[in-house]
Amino acid sequence: MDLDPIFKRVFGDDEPERLGSGWWSGVTAVFFGMLGLFGALCLRYPEWLTTPSVRAAVPLALAHGLIQGSLALSFLAGLLSGLLRKRKVLGLTGVTFALLGSLIGSSAPPPAALGERGVFGLDWFALNLLLTALVFVPMERAFPLRPEQGPFRPGWTTDVAHFFVSHLLVQVSLFTTLAPARVMFGWAATPELRALASSQPLLLQFLEIVLVADLTEYAVHRLFHGVPFLWRFHAIHHSAQAMDWLAGSRLHLVDILLTRGLTFVPIFVLGFSEGAVYAYLVFVSFHAVFIHANVRLDMARLEDWIATPRFHHWHHSAAAEAVDRNFAVHLPAIDRIFGTHYAPKGRWPDSYGISTNPVPEGYVEQAVWPFTGRG
Ligand SMILES: [Zn+2]
Ligand SMILES: [Zn+2]
Numbered sequence: 624m625d626l627d628p629i630f631k632r633v634f635g636d637d638e639p640e641r642l643g644s645g646w647w648s649g650v651t652a653v654f655f656g657m658l659g660l661f662g663a664l665c666l667r668y669p670e671w672l673t674t675p676s677v678r679a680a681v682p683l684a685l686a687h688g689l690i691q692g693s694l695a696l697s698f699l700a701g702l703l704s705g706l707l708r709k710r711k712v713l714g715l716t717g718v719t720f721a722l723l724g725s726l727i728g729s730s731a732p733p734p735a736a737l738g739e740r741g742v743f744g745l746d747w748f749a750l751n752l753l754l755t756a757l758v759f760v761p762m763e764r765a766f767p768l769r770p771e772q773g774p775f776r777p778g779w780t781t782d783v784a785h786f787f788v789s790h791l792l793v794q795v796s797l798f799t800t801l802a803p804a805r806v807m808f809g810w811a812a813t814p815e816l817r818a819l820a821s822s823q824p825l826l827l828q829f830l831e832i833v834l835v836a837d838l839t840e841y842a843v844h845r846l847f848h849g850v851p852f853l854w855r856f857h858a859i860h861h862s863a864q865a866m867d868w869l870a871g872s873r874l875h876l877v878d879i880l881l882t883r884g885l886t887f888v889p890i891f892v893l894g895f896s897e898g899a900v901y902a903y904l905v906f907v908s909f910h911a912v913f914i915h916a917n918v919r920l921d922m923a924r925l926e927d928w929i930a931t932p933r934f935h936h937w938h939h940s941a942a943a944e945a946v947d948r949n950f951a952v953h954l955p956a957i958d959r960i961f962g963t964h965y966a967p968k969g970r971w972p973d974s975y976g977i978s979t980n981p982v983p984e985g986y987v988e989q990a991v992w993p994f995t996g997r998g
Contacts, residue, residue: 636710645708652701652717659693660720663728666690690728697721706780722753751790751908752783758909759868759916768866768919768932768971776865778873784986786872789879800883804891817894828899829906832890836903837953839886841961844950847878855993856881862982862989864975866936871915875993910953915939919971926966930955937965940972 640646665672666686698721704714760774820828847857856875863870890900914935922931930953938949948965951957958964981998982989992998 636708636712638708638710643707645704645706645714648700649704649708649713649717652697652704652714653720654697655693655700656697656717656720656724659690659697660724660727662686662690662693663724667727687728690724694721694724694728697724702780702783705775711775726753752786755868755912759912763867763917766918766920768917768936772865772867772917774867774869776867778863778865778984779869781984781986781989782863782869782873785874785989786869788986789872789874789876799880800887801891803884804888808888808892811892812894816892820894821896821899825896825899825902828895829902831893832895832899832903833906833953835889835893836886836907837951837957839889840882840952841950841957843882843885844952845963847882848947848950855998858977858982858998859989859992861939861977862980862984863939865917866915866932866939866975867917868912868915871912873989875989877993907952914952927955929953933971934966936972936975939975941974941976941978942972943978945972 636649638644638646669678697717701714701717701721704717705711706714708714763774820831823831844857847853856877859875860873860878863873890903910930914930914932916932918932920932922933925931926934930949930951934949934955935952937945940946945965948963949955949958950963955964955966979998983992
């Protein structure tokens, strides 16, 4: 049965339609993406696109739920199609509709106040993925380290799933990031200390946060490498065999929560101003992605001061001489001080990953792997 010749003409996709070819998931992605996008537009511009009687009959919360459901289904189906099908146009169209719908929907009046929205942030996920992709995809095209490596390299769907889950649970992880510091170190955060730290110029506070955060990150990161039980969680991050902007999000939830929770402790205790902390959060969300990116930029002059892709790519190298080196996220000087710096001038690693390669591919497999005795 030729379901939809228009579809084929519009998308220039003449591959087979049988089950498992990615055709049905692609069609599902486009259909629900359009539905969700339309629903989001209705939410955003109710006075133009909906009638008062419909508005009265459909509870806003239900409409939000259905639209978010359509967008999520479209997104997942789009990913599945992208995975199964050689031509990515159907899947990408569905994903684009889903992202657009999420963006438009997120600027619509919320069904309840922000604090009561629950723990899922599909809009946050969509916004972040879109913005990050908008910055890094063109950058990787313009200055590629490995030009032959496309955005759809092996393992990319696993990494999108990691990106998806960590952003979907943003409110949960924000809570677990802040709670341990508040509960355990509330006593240490005195008003005097806060007054002292937050009265400094913003730029100085920002630099201090970078230093304090990276000292903690260095210590926690080294523990993740040194303690066998913790290494099983961090090994997920090192299982990436191709480096690009998306590979950085390959992190086990235990890794994310422990690292973030502990890094926040000194920032909280010292009591920096909110503006300086936000500035750091924006910086770290860019920098942590950047150091994984598939880009070759001439940063020789900066390399001593700030972590570059070359510095962190060596951390992911499979070569024996680079194992357990370059633990810092922002400041290579910390590795120099503690004798763990490794970045031979002008050279890049040949390959990435763990030489024994014990970690399975796939999000669910990686989420449970540290708890199994395997590998
Ligand atoms: Zn590491
Ligand atoms: Zn990394």
